[in-house]
Amino acid sequence: MTKAAAPAVPDEISASCRVPLLVLFTSAALWLVIGSAFGLIASIKFHAPAFLAACPWLTYGRVHPAWLSSVLYGFCVQAGLGVTLWLFARLGRAPLAQSWLVILGAVTWNLGVTLGVLGILGGDSTGFETLEMPAYGALLVFIGYLLVGISATLTLHQRRERPLYVSQWYLLAALFWFPWIYSTADLLLLKFPVRGVAQAVIAWWFADNFLTVWLALVGLAAAFYFVPKLVQRELHNYYLALFTFWSLILFASWAGIPSTAPVPAWMPTVSTIATALTLLPILAVALNFHHTLENTYSKLASGQTLPFVAFGVCGFLVAGVMRIFGAFFDFHQQLHFSWFEPARQFLNFYGFFVMVMFGAIYYILPQLVGFNLPSPKLARLHFWLAGSGVLLLVLPLAVGGVFQATQLENPAIPVTDIAHLTLSFLRVSTLGDVLVLAGHLILLGNLIALTVRFYRSQAVTAYSEATADLFKTSEVKP
Amino acid sequence: MNYGPLVFLAAFFALAGSWFGLVLTPQVQVGRLQQTNSVPGGATYPVARPGLAREGLDVYRANGCAYCHSQQVGQTGTVCDVVLNEIGTNPPALFAALGKLKGMSEPQARQLVSGLPKTILAGKAKEEADAATKALNAAGAKAQVWIVAVGPDISRPGWGVRRSVAEDFLFDYPVMLGSQRIGPDLANVGVRLPDPNWHLLHLYAPQAMIKGSIMAPYPYLFEKRKIERFPSPDALVLPPQMAAEPGFEVIPTPQAKALAAYLVSLRADIPLFSAPVTVASASAPASTNAPAGATNAPPTNAPAK
Numbered sequence: 205m206t207k208a209a210a211p212a213v214p215d216e217i218s219a220s221c222r223v224p225l226l227v228l229f230t231s232a233a234l235w236l237v238i239g240s241a242f243g244l245i246a247s248i249k250f251h252a253p254a255f256l257a258a259c260p261w262l263t264y265g266r267v268h269p270a271w272l273s274s275v276l277y278g279f280c281v282q283a284g285l286g287v288t289l290w291l292f293a294r295l296g297r298a299p300l301a302q303s304w305l306v307i308l309g310a311v312t313w314n315l316g317v318t319l320g321v322l323g324i325l326g327g328d329s330t331g332f333e334t335l336e337m338p339a340y341g342a343l344l345v346f347i348g349y350l351l352v353g354i355s356a357t358l359t360l361h362q363r364r365e366r367p368l369y370v371s372q373w374y375l376l377a378a379l380f381w382f383p384w385i386y387s388t389a390d391l392l393l394l395k396f397p398v399r400g401v402a403q404a405v406i407a408w409w410f411a412d413n414f415l416t417v418w419l420a421l422v423g424l425a426a427a428f429y430f431v432p433k434l435v436q437r438e439l440h441n442y443y444l445a446l447f448t449f450w451s452l453i454l455f456a457s458w459a460g461i462p463s464t465a466p467v468p469a470w471m472p473t474v475s476t477i478a479t480a481l482t483l484l485p486i487l488a489v490a491l492n493f494h495h496t497l498e499n500t501y502s503k504l505a506s507g508q509t510l511p512f513v514a515f516g517v518c519g520f521l522v523a524g525v526m527r528i529f530g531a532f533f534d535f536h537q538q539l540h541f542s543w544f545e546p547a548r549q550f551l552n553f554y555g556f557f558v559m560v561m562f563g564a565i566y567y568i569l570p571q572l573v574g575f576n577l578p579s580p581k582l583a584r585l586h587f588w589l590a591g592s593g594v595l596l597l598v599l600p601l602a603v604g605g606v607f608q609a610t611q612l613e614n615p616a617i618p619v620t621d622i623a624h625l626t627l628s629f630l631r632v633s634t635l636g637d638v639l640v641l642a643g644h645l646i647l648l649g650n651l652i653a654l655t656v657r658f659y660r661s662q663a664v665t666a667y668s669e670a671t672a673d674l675f676k677t678s679e680v681k682p
Numbered sequence: 683m684n685y686g687p688l689v690f691l692a693a694f695f696a697l698a699g700s701w702f703g704l705v706l707t708p709q710v711q712v713g714r715l716q717q718t719n720s721v722p723g724g725a726t727y728p729v730a731r732p733g734l735a736r737e738g739l740d741v742y743r744a745n746g747c748a749y750c751h752s753q754q755v756g757q758t759g760t761v762c763d764v765v766l767n768e769i770g771t772n773p774p775a776l777f778a779a780l781g782k783l784k785g786m787s788e789p790q791a792r793q794l795v796s797g798l799p800k801t802i803l804a805g806k807a808k809e810e811a812d813a814a815t816k817a818l819n820a821a822g823a824k825a826q827v828w829i830v831a832v833g834p835d836i837s838r839p840g841w842g843v844r845r846s847v848a849e850d851f852l853f854d855y856p857v858m859l860g861s862q863r864i865g866p867d868l869a870n871v872g873v874r875l876p877d878p879n880w881h882l883l884h885l886y887a888p889q890a891m892i893k894g895s896i897m898a899p900y901p902y903l904f905e906k907r908k909i910e911r912f913p914s915p916d917a918l919v920l921p922p923q924m925a926a927e928p929g930f931e932v933i934p935t936p937q938a939k940a941l942a943a944y945l946v947s948l949r950a951d952i953p954l955f956s957a958p959v960t961v962a963s964a965s966a967p968a969s970t971n972a973p974a975g976a977t978n979a980p981p982t983n984a985p986a987k
Contacts, residue, residue: 253888253898260902265746327744331856360686368685376686377693384697388705393856401848402713403857409704413697453693457700466754466846466859467712474703537756538834541863612863615837619866620894626864627896 211297211364214571220299221290222572224306224355226655228286229565231314233648235278236558238321240641242271247634250627261325269336270324276334276414277345278317280553281382282310283561284422285352288375290568291429292356295372296363302355309351316344332393332407334414339394346386353379370445374425377453378418385413401467412460415549416482419557420452423516424489426564430513432496434567435503440495448488455481459527464537479531486524493517508583512563515591519555523548526602538612543626544605547598554640555594562590562647569651573658582646589643597636604629712848720952727954730853731947738944741937743856745900751868752860753948755842758833760958762811764803764818765826769795772822779821783814801828828960829953840874841867843951844959850950865897872949878942879919882934885941887924903938906930 246267248255256262293300300306320341323329328338337345356379360372389410392398398406432439439445458478461471497504504514526548530539539545566583570576577583604626611622720727731739742748769776777791783803786794794800802825803814811827818825831844846869851857860868875881880891886904888897904918909931917931926932934942953959 249898250896253896255898257898258901260745263745263900263902264898265749266744268749269746329743329746331743331748331858333748333861368689373685373689376689377696380690381693381697384701388701392705392709397855398709398713400712400715400852400854401857401859402709403855404851404859405708405712406705409700413700450692450696453696454699457696458703460704462861464754464756466850467708467848471704471708538863541752541861543862545861608863613834615834615839619838619863620892620896623864623896624894 212293212299214294216299217293217297218571218574220303221293221568224300224303224310225286225290225568225572226651227307227310228282228289228352229569230648230651230655231310232279232282232286232561233565233644233651235274235282235314235317236644237641237648239271239274239278240637240644242267242274244634244637244641246271247630247637250630251634260327266325266327266329269329269333270321272334273317273321273324273337275553275558277320277337278314280419280557280561281349282313283565284378284419284557285349285356287426287561287564287568288379288422289352289356289359290564291371291375291425292359292363295365295369295429296360297365298359298362300355301358301362305351305355309348309353309355311348312344312351313348316341316346316348319344330394332389332403334411335389335393335407339390342386342390342394346383346390349383349386353383369429370439370442370449371425371429373446373449374421374428377449378421378425381413381418381421385410385418401465404465405461405467405471408460408462408465410460413457415552416456416459417453419553420456420485420520421449423520423557423560424448424452426560427493427513427517427520430509430563430567431493431517434507434510434513435497435500437496437500440492444488444492448485448492451481451484451488455484462540463531464540476531479528482524483528486521486528489517490521508566508577508580508587509563511587512559512566512590515587515594516556516558516560516563519551519559519594523552523556526551533609538609539605542605542608542612543601543629544609547601547605550601551594551598555598559590559594562586565647565651569654573654575654575657575661577650578653578657582650586643586646586650589639589646593636593639593641593643595636596639597633600629600632600636715848715852717852718849718954718956721955721958722953725952727952728849728852731944734940734943735947736944737936738940738942738947739854741903741941742944743858747868748858748860750860750862750864750897751866752863753867753869754846754859755835755844755867755869755950756833757831757836757845759831761805761830761832762808763801763828763830764806764811764814765799765828766795766802766818766823767799767826768824769798770822770824775821776818776823779817779823783817805830805832826960829958831957831959835867838866840870842870842873843961844953844957846950847954847957849954849956868945868948869950870948872946873951876946878939878946881942881945882938883918883920885938886918886932886934887920890921890924900938903935903941905933905935907933 245256245262246264249264289300289306317337320337323338323341324336329336330338360376389406392406393403397403428439428445455478459475459482461467461475463472463476465472504510530536530544530548533539566577608622608626611617611625717726717728719725776795777788780786780791780794780802781788794802803811806814815825815827835841836843884891885900887899888895906926907930909929913931914933916933918934920926920932951961953961
């Protein structure tokens, strides 16, 4: 153990993180743009069912999972891993360990996601929601995660600041959460498939542990780091944050089985109780941030990072409350089949996780390359586009979903009529898709511009260093 | 203090608990489910889907049909109806019993029993329905308790007569229960629409079959080709405005045929111990000892083709 080593300075950490994190963040942003483009295509299908219908690769049932896989595996996990590495290095005051593993892992991961998404579009989807990527893609994705995870674990192990901050708790749990759930689900669904509805139960278990637990652990870890740091206050209550950690991993991990499921009744019952208990972490998060921010709420509007993170935390709280709310409606069974459920999911990953990651990336990037963003105004525009896009995407679908569910309750209303009712809401949400996509393009542009600028300046320095010698010798000669 | 191992152990046990509860236990309980028997009837259920329908399941999976269609019917409860099958040997006693049950006069009761079998009482608890049946049978009539599932899904025409249960999906891989009802539920689409040709036409031109449908057409599952010497017997019979130009015909690909076969194989209407319901075939005279509707052929084996 390198206990004796002196804490690394930020410059040293940034230098060790630079290339691996640029690779992770740039490819994540690229996937986000690709994914959102798929999302837009899927959304346009509700304006014209025959849109691109002749092309099997772009039928709704393939574009929709391609969208979710690109966003979840392409962006969310990749950006989450990048932020994990950076937080481990910064909080542990140690340079990134074995950074070549991260680059190798990122390449493997991206290859896996590419194969997986192409597989889905080509008709090789597994048929399990959130696990659609076929086995050949999933295997590479898993290996890629392990490679990055080894580097993250080593970085944490070699930390020179021994006490752990609460963010490190969250990230360490998340780090090993994903390979466990992903390998379990892939082995029991794709390699040695179990029988009958046990498949559905395992798929729900995975989706819940990934979309609720993993995203929350990583997203909240980043929020617990950035909010106190940027408003220059201590986190209000460290133990409350630990309570959030415990209640989250204990309750949210049981909440996956929907009440409609054709399985023995105890499973949905246990999940409903667990869902109700997720109110505890939600309240604890709200309380902690409220007290941390008391009287300084105005600071949230400043800078490039805080607005995103603040929006994200609100997204987390609202999505969590929507979930509890949905489980206790009279018509919750129909609500589960309505657009309310996708609305909650979009809010959870677009409104919470992706937004927090944007904020984190905008903070980390300038530190990595030693330049400020080319245009802070552009980041601001990105915030407004992404924020209004998420609202336009989620609100109409949530409201439309409630209408849809009440009408599904009434057998006198034909399904076609209900579909037509939801169409108007869906069409508004297409606008949200467009805004979100525009915002993501800005992120990608910012990332590429900064990387190019950094390497150009590197080249200029290298060139002048190399040529400086030349000038010296030419001066001496005569 | 070094909390690293503690965090690791905490997360390990939390996830291990969830894994034990929602992966291992379901696998032990429903992952080892075996075929069961219909009640009444005793026929083996479920039977594996016929080969073409099994291929169709893969077409259903590849094209992501489950993103718009659920395959699970819910029910909110079970009630009992009392059905009168025969007047029997002692009409005056029956009218008296009916009068007592429903608080009606004799002429009203006389009118009620015309056109049997008829539902006399609907939506009652088991005890009440049993008592009523006993009273009617004591009066020489032949009455029977019908078990009826209720709920918004069941009330929708053709969606199903009982809730979906784990047994319905025993032989499917992957099990695609679906999470959205952008379109109608398909758990019983084979009961509701048993004609594969209807499904082929619907896949080719949804709006021609269901007015106002928002389903996407699937032209890539069909082939438009020139009629050679004779028109193909497989060619779709399209309405005039949809028909191919003269000299051409639209032929379903093997994929389309498999998908249609899969869709008509979707039927979860067999009464089971875990989802009791009285189906029409069981309304045969209850006076014999033979279980109602018992035949040698399993009821779901024949695709309605």
